[in-house]
Amino acid sequence: MLLKQLTKGLDFTLVQGDLHTEVSGIYYDSRKVTANGLFVCIVGTQRDSHEYAADVARAGASVVVIQHDLPAEVLAAMPEVTVLRFESTRYALAMLSTAFYGRPAREMTMIGVTGTKGKTTTTHMIKAVLEAAGHSVGMIGTNGVYYPGHHYDLNNTTPESCELQKILRQLVDAGCDTCVMEVSSQGIMMDRVAGIHYKVGVFTNLYPDHIGPGEHSSFEEYRSWKGELFKRCDVGVVNADDPNTEALLDGHTCELITYGIEHPADYRADREYRLLRTKEMLGVAFRLTEPDGHSMDVQVGMPGLFSIYNALATIGVAKALGLPDAPIHEGLQKALVKGRVELVPISRRFTILIDYAHNEAATESLLETLRAYHPHRMVVVFGCGGNRSKLRRYGMGEVCAKMADFCILTEDNNRFEKVEDILADIKVGMAKGNPNAPYVEIPDRLDALHYAIDHAQEGDLIAVIGKGHEAYRDRQGVKTPFLERELIEEYAAEKGIE
Known part of the structure; x- marks a missing residue:
């Protein structure tokens, strides 16, 4: 050219x-x-x-x-x-x-999702709903690139611009008519998404994050860059309950659709909702009221209050695109994010799931959500990554000691540290959270998974956290295959667990 x-x-x-x-x-x-x-x-x-x-x-x-x-x-x-x-x-x-690359974004319906939490889950929900409506969908974000028959990982949530444009061309050439992507604040600030106009932009929520050297200089700057998305889209679907929404939308040029629970919104869920627990699912059900006053019952195949917010955002997108109710219901029930509150349905006696929670805030949010299901015991299998801040170890140890009934301490990606040293740091945090918290140390993570399954009690909820969708184990800088979902399923089949 x-x-x-x-x-x-x-x-x-x-x-x-x-x-x-x-x-x-x-x-x-x-x-x-x-x-x-x-x-x-x-x-x-x-x-x-x-x-x-x-x-x-x-x-x-x-x-x-x-x-x-x-x-x-x-x-x-x-x-x-x-x-x-x-x-x-x-x-x-x-x-x-x-x-x-021939301006590929112009050949698809572009949907961008921004916010501090919930971007990955919301993009998966939107993808599931669109596919249920018959669309061919590409997805770009934290968990990588997905399009029909293909998946590969990325280094950044929002790839560098030339890589992003190459990916968008791949999606178009593969027949995708829609692209759903996570749009990070840095992706906007660093012009990775320059030249892309979105049909729909989504705002989930905002918390202090990515503030410091090489990132954003302040929370206000972080918020401002998030808000840029709503100067680059036709319709903005935004969280009416987040206290930062008004400031974030300053100068917006798009039509707005709001969603929420606590404040008036176009798509509003009742405060009362039901928790659902079966062998195959931890979910939630709620009643939705639409702008015309019409209401409908909605069921989501993912747990907790945050899943309601993510579902509301998804419904707002679907309505903005003119989708009927049937694919909305189907997509929200089927949506699954690998490694994010992902159930591994091996037994009716107990529930085991894997999640990517690998810091104090994410662990606390997850355990609070799971506690609402009133398990017989809340069991947590976790470690912490090596060659990373010790504060994360203290924080996760403290939270798990406070909120879990039993902890199984094990390795994560130890990198170049000894697992014994990492576990010692975790125990410092546990002593602060609850010095009497019961736990066991099993350094090998596969042995820890087997122990959790072998000692599961009727009604237990076992959360295996830290690695989520990762498919490897890092020891001394050497990565070897380790996909927890498959390892759990293989062991259950070997033991004949039902």
Whole structure:
């Protein structure tokens, strides 16, 4: 593709070279540049890739995009390379990539979900409802990329812009008519989603997060970047109960649909709801009132109050898209997020589930939700990751000692630490939470899973937390296969558990 086609409508300065230069690919990693590639120099928090301009020229790059001047000797050393200067190379990367991949977002209904908590679950719920309505759906987020017949992991919730545009092209080429994606505040701030307009934007909730060096300077800045989504969509589906909603929507340009429980909203759930527990499901049922006063009963195949909020957001999206009630009901009952309050239905005597909770706040929220189901015993199998903050270990230990009836301490991804040292830190937190809390230490996680199953009592609820959807175990930097759902199912089958 010619550079002239990629830059149409963009503001830039031609420093040297020719806009009729051929471009075979777009890169921001200097190690990946190939012949006739276009390299975008990014000014990062750790490194300025303008330093690699000469290197990528030697590797065969035909175009280099810069944000600030290159030394004269560097320009002189690459006379055959076309050089463009943009005010922001992150924005340039997004817009050039959008053009290179043929503006794929315009060929699908784009749905973006932002917020601190609930993004992953809500995107899965929306995907399930859309598929029940007959749509072919692609999904991008924390758990990776999904489209019919395919799944692979990502490094970031919202990928870098050129990777994102490549993924969107994959979805279109695979026949997807809709894309549901998590939109992080950093994804917006760093122009990863520049050039994408959403049919529907969703706001779940807001809590202090991602504030510090290399992220956001303040909570207000964090909130402001979240709010940018509602200047880039046609319809905003927002949580009327979150105290930050009004400030977050400052300057919004979209039509609004609200949902909630405590405050007036277009789609409102009754405060009273029912908890559902079977071998195959921990769920919740509630009554929904719509804008015209019509009400209907809704059942969600995931537990707790937060699942009601996620379901309300999903219903708001479905209604904004004009979907009928039947696929909404079907999708909400079937929706499943791997590794997030995921039941492993091996027994009618007890319930065992896996969850990604790996810090104090997530663990407390999960156990509070599960406690509402009044189990005979609340059993927690957990550890903490190695080479990470000890505060997480103290916090999880304290919460589990307070809220669980029995704890099974074991490894997580120990990385380069000894499991015994990690468990010792966890026990410091447990002593603070409840010095009399009963527990057992089983360093090998597979042995810990077997112990939990072997010693399960009638009516127990066993939460295996920390790894969730992860499919590996990290010991001394070596990752080996370890998918908890499969290991639990295999052991149950071996033992003949029903």
